[in-house]
Amino acid sequence: MLKAIRYYIEQSWLLIVSAFFFGLLLAVTNAAWSGKIENNKTEKLSGLMKSLITDAEKFEIVLKDTQIDLGKGKKTKTDIYKALTAEKSDAGFCFNAEGTGFAGKIELVIAIDKTCTKVVGFNVLTSNETPGFGDKIARSFYNDQYKGAPVGLLNLSKSGDDKKIDDEIIAISGATVSSTGVVNIFNNYLQQIKTHLLEKGLIQNVQ
Amino acid sequence: MSSNAMTVKDVVKAGLWTEIPVLRLILGMCPTLAVTTAVKPALTMGLSVMFVLICSNIMVSLIRNLLKPHLRILMFTLTIATFVTIADMFLKAFMPKMSEALGPYVPLIIVNCIIIARAEACASKCGILVSAVDAICMGIGFTVVLCILASIREVLATGTILGIMVMPKSFVPLAAMQMPVGAFITLGLILGLVNFLTAKKA
Numbered sequence: 212m213l214k215a216i217r218y219y220i221e222q223s224w225l226l227i228v229s230a231f232f233f234g235l236l237l238a239v240t241n242a243a244w245s246g247k248i249e250n251n252k253t254e255k256l257s258g259l260m261k262s263l264i265t266d267a268e269k270f271e272i273v274l275k276d277t278q279i280d281l282g283k284g285k286k287t288k289t290d291i292y293k294a295l296t297a298e299k300s301d302a303g304f305c306f307n308a309e310g311t312g313f314a315g316k317i318e319l320v321i322a323i324d325k326t327c328t329k330v331v332g333f334n335v336l337t338s339n340e341t342p343g344f345g346d347k348i349a350r351s352f353y354n355d356q357y358k359g360a361p362v363g364l365l366n367l368s369k370s371g372d373d374k375k376i377d378d379e380i381i382a383i384s385g386a387t388v389s390s391t392g393v394v395n396i397f398n399n400y401l402q403q404i405k406t407h408l409l410e411k412g413l414i415q416n417v418q
Numbered sequence: 419m420s421s422n423a424m425t426v427k428d429v430v431k432a433g434l435w436t437e438i439p440v441l442r443l444i445l446g447m448c449p450t451l452a453v454t455t456a457v458k459p460a461l462t463m464g465l466s467v468m469f470v471l472i473c474s475n476i477m478v479s480l481i482r483n484l485l486k487p488h489l490r491i492l493m494f495t496l497t498i499a500t501f502v503t504i505a506d507m508f509l510k511a512f513m514p515k516m517s518e519a520l521g522p523y524v525p526l527i528i529v530n531c532i533i534i535a536r537a538e539a540c541a542s543k544c545g546i547l548v549s550a551v552d553a554i555c556m557g558i559g560f561t562v563v564l565c566i567l568a569s570i571r572e573v574l575a576t577g578t579i580l581g582i583m584v585m586p587k588s589f590v591p592l593a594a595m596q597m598p599v600g601a602f603i604t605l606g607l608i609l610g611l612v613n614f615l616t617a618k619k620a
Contacts, residue, residue, distance in 0.1 A: 225484050226492060233500040240504050244511040251514040314522065339522040343598070346521070 252336070256320060259334040260292060260305040263322035267294035267302045277407050281310070281399050291404060293413070294322070301325040304408065307336065308400045312392035314339040317348070319396055323362055327405045327414045330360045330397070345389030353390070356380050362401045367394045424544050426551050433555025440563040440605075441612045445531040450564060451601040453523050457580050460568035462516050464561025466505045466524060471533050471553040473501040478541035479549035485542060494537045495528070502527045532560060563608075570604050571595045 260270050274291040281287055287309065294302040305322045317338045322331035335349040347353055352373060359376040366379055367390055373381040382390035408414045439445045449467070453459045474497045478485075485493060506524045509517035517524065527533070536556055541549040569579055575595035577585035594600050 222486065223489070225481065225486070226489055226496070229481075229493060229496055233496060236500060237503055240507055244507050247511040248507065251510065255514070339525075 256307065256336060259320045259336060260294070260322065263305065263320065263332045263334060264294040264303045266296050268297040269295055270305060271295065273304075273413055274407055274411060277306075277404070279308075279400055279403050289400075291407065303331055304404070304413075306400065306404055308396045310392050310396035310399060312338060312340050312348075313345045313386065313388040314341060317389070317392050317396065319393070321397070321400065323401070323404070325414070327362055327408055330357050330362060330401070332358045333393075333397075340386070340389045344383070344386040347383045347386060348389050348393050353381075353383050353393075357397070362405055364402070365394050365397050367391055424540060424548055424552075426548055429540065429548055429552035430555050433552060433557075433559045435559075437556075438559040438563065439532045439556055440560060441609060443532075443535070444609075445535060446560060448526060449523055449530065450567065450605065451598065453520060454564055454568040454571055454601055454604075455575070455596050456572045457565055457568045459516065459519050460564040461561065462509070462513065463520060463523065464557070464564045466509070467527055467530060467532065467560055468554070468557025469505055470498060470501045470527055470530075471536060471557045472550060473504075474498045474533055474537055475541040475549040475553035476546055477501075478537045479544060479546045482542045482544075490538070490542065491534075494534055494542075498533050498537070499528050532556060567601070567604055567608065571600050575600065 257270065261267060270292040272290050273293040276288040277291055279287050279289055289307050292305045294305060296302050303322055303324050304327065305320060307318065308321050309316055309318045311317070317340065318336040319333045320336050321333045323329065324331055333354065338346065338348065340346045340348060356373055356376065357380070360380070361378055363378060367382050367387075368379050369382050369387070371379055371381045380390070380394055405414070435442075437443055440447070440450050446467070449463050453463045474494070477497045478494060481493070502525060505527070506517070509520070509524060536552060540552045544552070572579055573584060574592045576591055577583055577589045592600070595604070
C-alpha cells in the first residue's frame with residue numbers, strides 16, 4: 212500500500228504542485244481583475260437595456276436576486292430592473308437571463324412592456340455560439356421575431372413566416388440548438404418573472 | 419532543424435522565416451482564417467498568442483528536466499491553459515469590445531498547435547534564453563502574417579486599414595473578402611507566393 216502511494220506521488224508530484232501553483236496564479240489574477248470585468252459587464256448591460264427600451268431615462272432594480280427555477284433541479288438568481296422615462300413614468304422591465312446554447316452559456320438581456328404582456332425585445336450579453344451560425348441569434352431576422360411576442364410559452368418551428376409576430380419562433384437554419392437555447396431561456400424566465408412581479412404588486416393581473 | 423543543437427541564431431531564423439508558423443508549418447490555421455477580417459483583431463490575437471507562447475515556453479523550459487514522458491502533454495496543456503485564461507481575463511477587463519469581437523477564439527488559443535508544437539520541439543529541450551527567443555520570434559512571425567492577411571482583407575472589403583480610409587472614393591468594396599472565402603483565397607495566394615519565392619531561391 213505504502214509502496215503504491217509512494218509510486219503515485221513520484222509519478223505525479225509535478226502535476227499536483229503545478230496545478231496548485233497555476234490555480235493560485237489564476238486566483239490572484241481573478242481577484243485583481245474580476246471587479247473591472249464585472250464593471251464592464253454592468254456598463255454593457257445598461258447600454259443594452261437602453262437600446263431595448265429607448266424612451267427609458269434610467270433603470271432601477273425593483274427585485275434583487277429573484278430566484279428562477281431552470282428545471283432539472285437547477286436554480287439561478289437574477290435582478291429585475293424597472294425602466295423609468297424622464298417624466299418618472301414606467302416604461303417596462305428588463306432582466307438578465309441565461310441558458311445553454313450549442314457552445315455553452317448564453318446570457319441575454321430581455322425587456323418586457325410595463326404591463327408584462329408583450330416582449331419588447333432581447334439583446335445578447337454573452338455568447339460563444341459558432342460564428343456564422345449560432346451567433347446569428349443576435350441578428351435582426353431572428354431577434355425581431357421576439358419584438359411583440361406574448362409573455363407566455365413560445366414554440367420553435369423549423370419553417371414558417373418569420374415576419375409574423377406570435378408565439379411561434381422560426382429557427383435559424385443550421386443553428387437549431389442555439390435557436391432552441393434562446394426559446395428555452397424565454398420559456399424558463401418569462402412566466403416566472405411575471406409571477407414575481409405580480410406577487411410584489413409591480414404589475415396588475417390583466418387577463 | 420535539429421532540436422538538440424538549437425542556438426539563438428537558429429531559432430530567430432526559424433521563427434521569422436524558415437519555420438514561420440502559418441506559411442511554412444501551416445499551423446494555427448483556425449485563428450488565421452477566423453480573425454483576419456480586420457487588422458485590429460488580428461493584431462490583438464497575434465499579441466495574445468505571443469504572450470501565451472513566451473510564458474508557456476519559459477515555464478516548460480524551467481521544468482524540462484522534471485518532465486516525465488507520460489506527463490508531458492498534460493503539463494503543456496495545463497501551462498498553456500493557465501496563460502490563455504490570464505490573456506482572456508486581461509482582454510475582458512481592459513479591452514472588452516475587442517474581447518467580444520474575438521469571441522471564442524481567445525479561449526481557443528489553448529488548442530493552438532503552434533504553442534504546443536514549440537513547447538514540444540523547443541522549450542522541453544532547450545534553455546530559457548533559447549526558448550524565450552524562440553517564442554518571441556515565432557510570435558512575431560505569426561503576428562506579422564496575421565496582420566498582412568488582415569490588411570489585404572480589410573482594404574479590399576472596406577477600403578480601410580485600422581479604420582482609416584486608404585482607398586479612393588470610387589473604390590467598390592468586395593464584401594466576399596470579409597467572409598471565409600476571402601480568407602481562403604488570400605491565404606492561398608500568400609502561400610503560393612512564399613512557395614514561389616522559396617522554390618526560386620532553392
